[in-house]
Amino acid sequence: MSLRGLPPADIFDKALGGERRALGRLITFVERDAAEAETVAELAHERAGNAHVIGITGAPGSGKSTLTGQLVKLLGEAGKRAAVLAVDPSSPLTGGAILGDRVRMEDVASPDTFIRSMATRGHQGGLSLAVPGVVRLLDATGYDPIVIETVGVGQVEVDIAGTADTTVVVATPGMGDSVQANKAGLLELADLFVVNKADRPGAKDVRRDLDLMLDLSHVSGQDQRTGMRPEIIMTTALSGEGAPEMWDAIERHRTAITANGQLEARRVNRDIDEVRNRLMADLESRVDLMLAGQSLAGVAEVLDAVAARSLSPTAAATQLAARIKDL
Amino acid sequence: MSLRGLPPADIFDKALGGERRALGRLITFVERDAAEAETVAELAHERAGNAHVIGITGAPGSGKSTLTGQLVKLLGEAGKRAAVLAVDPSSPLTGGAILGDRVRMEDVASPDTFIRSMATRGHQGGLSLAVPGVVRLLDATGYDPIVIETVGVGQVEVDIAGTADTTVVVATPGMGDSVQANKAGLLELADLFVVNKADRPGAKDVRRDLDLMLDLSHVSGQDQRTGMRPEIIMTTALSGEGAPEMWDAIERHRTAITANGQLEARRVNRDIDEVRNRLMADLESRVDLMLAGQSLAGVAEVLDAVAARSLSPTAAATQLAARIKDL
Numbered sequence: 141m142s143l144r145g146l147p148p149a150d151i152f153d154k155a156l157g158g159e160r161r162a163l164g165r166l167i168t169f170v171e172r173d174a175a176e177a178e179t180v181a182e183l184a185h186e187r188a189g190n191a192h193v194i195g196i197t198g199a200p201g202s203g204k205s206t207l208t209g210q211l212v213k214l215l216g217e218a219g220k221r222a223a224v225l226a227v228d229p230s231s232p233l234t235g236g237a238i239l240g241d242r243v244r245m246e247d248v249a250s251p252d253t254f255i256r257s258m259a260t261r262g263h264q265g266g267l268s269l270a271v272p273g274v275v276r277l278l279d280a281t282g283y284d285p286i287v288i289e290t291v292g293v294g295q296v297e298v299d300i301a302g303t304a305d306t307t308v309v310v311a312t313p314g315m316g317d318s319v320q321a322n323k324a325g326l327l328e329l330a331d332l333f334v335v336n337k338a339d340r341p342g343a344k345d346v347r348r349d350l351d352l353m354l355d356l357s358h359v360s361g362q363d364q365r366t367g368m369r370p371e372i373i374m375t376t377a378l379s380g381e382g383a384p385e386m387w388d389a390i391e392r393h394r395t396a397i398t399a400n401g402q403l404e405a406r407r408v409n410r411d412i413d414e415v416r417n418r419l420m421a422d423l424e425s426r427v428d429l430m431l432a433g434q435s436l437a438g439v440a441e442v443l444d445a446v447a448a449r450s451l452s453p454t455a456a457a458t459q460l461a462a463r464i465k466d467l
Numbered sequence: 468m469s470l471r472g473l474p475p476a477d478i479f480d481k482a483l484g485g486e487r488r489a490l491g492r493l494i495t496f497v498e499r500d501a502a503e504a505e506t507v508a509e510l511a512h513e514r515a516g517n518a519h520v521i522g523i524t525g526a527p528g529s530g531k532s533t534l535t536g537q538l539v540k541l542l543g544e545a546g547k548r549a550a551v552l553a554v555d556p557s558s559p560l561t562g563g564a565i566l567g568d569r570v571r572m573e574d575v576a577s578p579d580t581f582i583r584s585m586a587t588r589g590h591q592g593g594l595s596l597a598v599p600g601v602v603r604l605l606d607a608t609g610y611d612p613i614v615i616e617t618v619g620v621g622q623v624e625v626d627i628a629g630t631a632d633t634t635v636v637v638a639t640p641g642m643g644d645s646v647q648a649n650k651a652g653l654l655e656l657a658d659l660f661v662v663n664k665a666d667r668p669g670a671k672d673v674r675r676d677l678d679l680m681l682d683l684s685h686v687s688g689q690d691q692r693t694g695m696r697p698e699i700i701m702t703t704a705l706s707g708e709g710a711p712e713m714w715d716a717i718e719r720h721r722t723a724i725t726a727n728g729q730l731e732a733r734r735v736n737r738d739i740d741e742v743r744n745r746l747m748a749d750l751e752s753r754v755d756l757m758l759a760g761q762s763l764a765g766v767a768e769v770l771d772a773v774a775a776r777s778l779s780p781t782a783a784a785t786q787l788a789a790r791i792k793d794l
Contacts, residue, residue, distance in 0.1 A: 447735050
């Protein structure tokens with residue numbers, strides 16, 4: 141039956157009933173920030189809050205996609221109704237090989253698993269607004285756990301992974317120094333470290349380095365927030381070795397943060413962050429309209445004065461800030 | 468003589484007269500966004516606009532710091548009054564080795580060269596506000612060229628390098644795949660590619676790959692903006708080989724964009740971007756105050772409704788956006 145012309149609330153009911161095409165349509169509304177998106181958000185928000193949201197991030201080539209595939213396989217075998225959001229250009233969802241054998245994630249997943257890839261489409265800000273909305277929808281329609289796989293390179297991707305209930309950072313032996321430079325950020329983000337490619341030389345060194353860093357980071361945000369030291373799990377994603385241990389560690393983390401109240405605190409923070417991101421996106425588009433001279437008289441004159449060097453950008457910003465309320 | 472208690476305009480006069488300590492003090496005002504910063508910006512802006520601003524960026528380990536050192540040496544020998552801003556944790560300014568021989572940049576630079584390192588200090592947004600202000604100061608006080616060295620990893624650093632008149636992207640043989648992932652962004656940014664470590668195996672392959680990418684990128688922003696295809700220069704920073712050719716290519720780029728009007732267009736865009744960044748920073752702090760419940764009645768109630776799941780973050784953002792004007 142066609143969904144065309146149905147009101148979003150009816151499509152939502154179909155999605156609640158397990159109709160995948162309906163869920164897909166709702167996700168598209170959210171991704172495009174369509175007129176229907178606010179209704180969808182309202183309907184989903186009141187039913188959401190049950191799913192365990194897991195972020196998996198790591199450098200390209202760290203094997204996090206293969207690891208996600210192994211996790212999905214495990215979850216399917218355990219009868220869970222899992223969802224995967226791949227926010228990663230190198231993900232098997234977008235055509236890459238998985239399990240070293242060109243098996244795609246769809247092939248290893250149980251029929252109950254919902255898999256979706258989200259592309260950046262140029263504007264990264266859009267992604268950080270869309271991902272929480274899609275997670276909420278999956279949560280409201282009964283998927284649990286929800287795995288968000290992101291490549292740990294850009295700030296947006298790292299931020300997205302960091303908003304999960306449990307954030308898994310995948311490291312590997314032989315990573316270059318650009319990843320080293322990023323480690324500080326990832327270290328604070330991680331609830332759990334996975335050293336993948338554990339069969340390779342150097343894997344134990346990576347584990348030792350991570351252990352050392354954790355020892356040194358008395359002020360690590362995560363440690364203070366949860367009172368927990370992130371576990372380090374060794375895996376070989378290609379063979380699946382270590383994947384069950386990874387899942388056990390993820391569940392231990394969830395149990396612990398549920399018990400100590402951190403889960404609820406994180407979720408409240410996540411919602412406030414979303415409000416904040418939406419507000420800032422709204423203000424950003426107002427500022428862009430203003431600077432393009434399309435919404436307020438006198439702005440072109442201010443910018444001309446800057447170009448003529450009679451007004452500094454600092455002073456111009458101060459003048460225009462006073463006029464934001466007129467937008 | 469002490470600068471303490473002098474009004475910023477007097478310190479500015481001393482800086483104009485070549486007093487380095489005065490310039491350093493003004494830079495500190497700008498970096499800290501101190502009360503004096505707006506006066507400093509005004510004084511500097513009307514005198515700025517002469518210096519050639521060069522951005523040098525590349526992955527950690529690409530040798531861009533060593534290359535910057537070689538460039539500084541050349542410029543000193545040519546009698547130029549150059550300035551270097553190192554926005555890079557691995558820069559020799561902060562203690563790293565240079566020229567493979569633990570020679571620090573200060574040692575190779577002529578006494579006329581002004582060298583300053585700017586740290587991220589946690590808040591990256593602050594850096595993108597401070598760098599243009601410091602460049603303006605250096606420009607106004609007669610430094611030319613001004614070299615901004617940034618590590619091409621984070622978005623902020625890449626953005627900073629991209630605001631230069633001439634942006635140099637340093638590539639090397641044997642870069643990992645995380646750098647590959649970033650290449651698209653760097654490709655659009657580059658006015659000039661430098662393949663450093665040209666004596667290593669694979670350097671010619673890097674050159675060929677870059678050439679191929681440039682051939683394929685019909686829609687490359689830089690190409691369209693300048694009508695120019697970025698040159699590719701081979702260097703060996705450790706020995707200094709290729710550094711004069713790099714400088715010649717930088718000057719050719721400057722000559723070309725001066726002739727075709729792109730230089731002026733870029734500078735106007737740079738100033739507008741700065742106004743925009745300052746406006747957004749101002750709005751961001753207003754939004755943060757609002758969400759912390761410190762500036763507006765009723766906000767806590769809206770956020771409580773979100774936590775209680777009776778209001779979605781989307782709807783909450785819409786409600787609060789309507790109240791921004793009250794801030």
